[in-house]
Amino acid sequence: METVFTIEVMPDDLDLLNHVNNGVYVSYLEHARMNWFDQMGIDIKGMVSKKLGIMVRRLEINYIKEAILGDKLQIKTKPARLGHTSFTFEQKISNDQGDLITEATAVIVMIDLNERRSITVIDEIGQYFIAAPTATS
Incomplete structure (x- = not known):
């Protein structure tokens, strides 16, 4: 299920060129992923209390057009x-005129917080993803 998260560009988001700094997009994307979990009813804090966690393994961002102060x-x-120990989100950021600003792909790994190692993605999360094809012999 796709979700939409809205955020307004604030003065602190801008760099010396008066557009959103590239690093700020990482934060925007993270907020949107956390919103996705909330919308799916997945309690990340509850997972952590059970010593389960998620962490970004890879984040690829394609910056297409600048965002400026006041853009929504x-x-x-x-x-x-869905992989065995990881899952992937595709994300797109558009402005209020409908222009595509940024595209991103985030690979997230499921981890055991006690062992500090990757583990099989829990069903609570995996049910929303398309399983990756498996190699055949």
Whole structure:
């Protein structure tokens, strides 16, 4: 299920060129992913209390167009792929005129917080993702 998270560009988000700093997009994307979990009813804090966690393994961002002060950005977050110990989100950021600003792919790993190692993605999360094809012999 795809979700949409809206955020407005604030003065602290800008760099010396008066557009959103590239690092700020990482925060925008993170907020949108956390919103996705909330919308799916997945309690991340509850997982942590059970010593389960998630962490970003890889984040690829394609910056297409600048965002400026006052822009209202819509961030679409969509589950894309389920691996054994990881899952992938596809995200797109558009401005209020509908222009595509940024595209991103985030690979997230499921971890055991006691062992500090990757584990199988729990069903509570995995049910929303399309399983990756498996290799055949």
